Amino acid sequence: MKVFIKNKQLLIGSIITGAVILIAIFAPFIAPHHPVDDANLLYALEPPGGEFLLGTDRQGRCQLSRIIYGARISLLIGFVTQGLNTIIGTSLGLIAGFVGGKVDDLIMNFTNIMLSIPPLILALTILAILGPSLLSIFIALGLTLWTYTCRVARAQTLSFKEKEFVEASRSLGLSRIKIVIRHILPNIFGPLLVIATFGVATAILLEASLSFLGIGTQPPAPSWGTMLSRGRDYIYSAPWLMIYPGLALLITVLGVNLMGDGLRDYWDPRTR
Amino acid sequence: MLAGDPRSARNPEVLERMRAKWGIDKPLHIRYVTYMSNLLRGDLGMSYRTGRTVNSLIAQSFFPTLQIVLFAFLLAAPTGVFLGFIAAVRRGSSLDIGSMVFSIFGISAPRFWVGLMLMYLLAVNFRLLPATGYGGGSIRYMILPAVTLALPLVALLARTTRASLLDVMDEDYVRTARSKGLAERVVQTRHILRNAVVSIITIAGLQLAMLMANTVIVEKVFSWPGMGSLVVDSVLRQDIPAVQGTIFVFALGFILINFIVDILYVFIDPRIKYGS
Numbered sequence: 275m276k277v278f279i280k281n282k283q284l285l286i287g288s289i290i291t292g293a294v295i296l297i298a299i300f301a302p303f304i305a306p307h308h309p310v311d312d313a314n315l316l317y318a319l320e321p322p323g324g325e326f327l328l329g330t331d332r333q334g335r336c337q338l339s340r341i342i343y344g345a346r347i348s349l350l351i352g353f354v355t356q357g358l359n360t361i362i363g364t365s366l367g368l369i370a371g372f373v374g375g376k377v378d379d380l381i382m383n384f385t386n387i388m389l390s391i392p393p394l395i396l397a398l399t400i401l402a403i404l405g406p407s408l409l410s411i412f413i414a415l416g417l418t419l420w421t422y423t424c425r426v427a428r429a430q431t432l433s434f435k436e437k438e439f440v441e442a443s444r445s446l447g448l449s450r451i452k453i454v455i456r457h458i459l460p461n462i463f464g465p466l467l468v469i470a471t472f473g474v475a476t477a478i479l480l481e482a483s484l485s486f487l488g489i490g491t492q493p494p495a496p497s498w499g500t501m502l503s504r505g506r507d508y509i510y511s512a513p514w515l516m517i518y519p520g521l522a523l524l525i526t527v528l529g530v531n532l533m534g535d536g537l538r539d540y541w542d543p544r545t546r
Numbered sequence: 547m548l549a550g551d552p553r554s555a556r557n558p559e560v561l562e563r564m565r566a567k568w569g570i571d572k573p574l575h576i577r578y579v580t581y582m583s584n585l586l587r588g589d590l591g592m593s594y595r596t597g598r599t600v601n602s603l604i605a606q607s608f609f610p611t612l613q614i615v616l617f618a619f620l621l622a623a624p625t626g627v628f629l630g631f632i633a634a635v636r637r638g639s640s641l642d643i644g645s646m647v648f649s650i651f652g653i654s655a656p657r658f659w660v661g662l663m664l665m666y667l668l669a670v671n672f673r674l675l676p677a678t679g680y681g682g683g684s685i686r687y688m689i690l691p692a693v694t695l696a697l698p699l700v701a702l703l704a705r706t707t708r709a710s711l712l713d714v715m716d717e718d719y720v721r722t723a724r725s726k727g728l729a730e731r732v733v734q735t736r737h738i739l740r741n742a743v744v745s746i747i748t749i750a751g752l753q754l755a756m757l758m759a760n761t762v763i764v765e766k767v768f769s770w771p772g773m774g775s776l777v778v779d780s781v782l783r784q785d786i787p788a789v790q791g792t793i794f795v796f797a798l799g800f801i802l803i804n805f806i807v808d809i810l811y812v813f814i815d816p817r818i819k820y821g822s
Binding site for chain 2: 390391394398475483488505510517523527528535
């Protein structure tokens with residue numbers, strides 16, 4: 275608990291992220307309307323206030339409810355894709371760092387090639403080939419954001435590889451896999467968690483960007499990115515349609531980033 | 547939303563003719579060799595969607611993208627470094643906290659939303675600037691997309707500059723410089739900033755490359771006719787040659803920028819040398 279009191283960023287970040295997670299889990303109980311089915315053209319494009327706190331969209335759906343349900347999509351994609359990335363990046367980085375030699379060269383060259391293509395463009399290409407669906411987004415984002423994790427995992431592994439305790443366990447006859455899992459992985463956990471946290475924020479933003487461009491989450495699913503791209507068309511007549519989904523996105527990503535900052539300070543107090 | 551499979555024509559005869567016309571009736575490895583040998587000669591192929599060469603599409607959209615990327619970079623680099631410098635020098639002051647709060651917002655805010663909000667405030671509400679379009683490349687049309695691109699970069703540079711300055715600040719040579727009676731301003735610029743510049747340049751270079759990627763979304767927001775719009779439109783219509791060509795040019799730009807940054811190191815930091 276002391277950590278939270280000293281580390282304000284971690285505290286604020288955790289509160290925001292926790293709140294968004296709770297909202298996503300309990301969406302059906304919090305949302306005043308159904309995000310998709312409660313369309314009623316009689317209430318189309320109602321401004322915020324009254325029965326619809328944040329107004330309604332062109333189909334007369336309650337925007338507040340859609341934003342609340344949108345948290346589910348954003349968080350699901352953020353956590354699942356970043357989970358994938360962490361697994362891929364950590365495994366490749368550990369192998370590259372621990373095995374070394376040609377394997378290292380091979381993995382790192384591949385990683386550097388991947389790094390030279392911006393993630394948004396890579397994800398765009400993958401989605402163009404696979405066609406838009408939730409699964410394609412998982413694949414597109416799950417396979418593009420692991421490069422940074424891989425580089426850090428490799429660098430950290432290299433720095434621990436020659437430490438005495440690794441040497442000791444090797445002389446005790448532990449297999450290489452056991453050394454990596456029992457002795458190296460726990461030691462590099464902190465930096466990897468920090469990267470994973472920032473990665474969740476990146477994945478959430480990328481999903482929103484792809485949905486904004488029309489190739490991410492498909493309507494009628496209430497994705498914040500899709501809502502924003504619809505909202506753009508009503509910038510003159512119904513600006514609330516582009517203000518609030520973006521605000522939701524900003525708060526969520528801000529919370530996750532603050533948490534990442536806080537975690538980084540916790541593991542590496544030198545950066546303060 | 548994506549259109550259907552580009553191969554899904556109803557009439558098999560038409561389908562065959564189209565496949566022959568675009569050269570996709572040949573097996574994969576032959577197409578690959580053809581594509582690569584054309585690529586080496588600088589030919590990126592024909593775009594399905596427009597029937598024009600990909601080279602001409604890219605030639606047409608390259609300059610608008612370069613325009614806003616450079617404009618954004620020129621806006622962001624001095625501002626970001628300046629903010630970070632002030633934050634580091636006045637560590638713990640309200641200026642420091644203010645600029646760090648600004649930068650975490652700048653990093654977290656979705657770019658396209660920032661663009662939309664700027665558009666809403668400055669173009670729709672106050673009618674100061676045009677909302678969308680190229681306007682023949684006039685500076686009035688460039689401001690909104692360039693500022694949208696620049697904001698996250700300012701935020702990131704401010705953070706990086708502050709962190710790397712703080713790293714350097716406690717070094718022995720800084721204490722030596724102070725103890726030999728140099729003016730604080732000289733210590734700050736000659737000793738602290740100079741030594742932090744390497745990591746700032748690295749980030750700035752990487753971010754210049756990222757700017758190119760971010761144009762993809764910012765150009766769509768402002769209907770800017772650059773390579774970003776080109777790649778998105780091509781993806782949406784499954785115009786694979788155009789997608790390939792544009793991404794090839796993006797990757798080329800990315801590599802070029804990293805190369806330039808590597809060379810810059812030698813000039814900035816005399817401690818770095820390449821080769822033996």
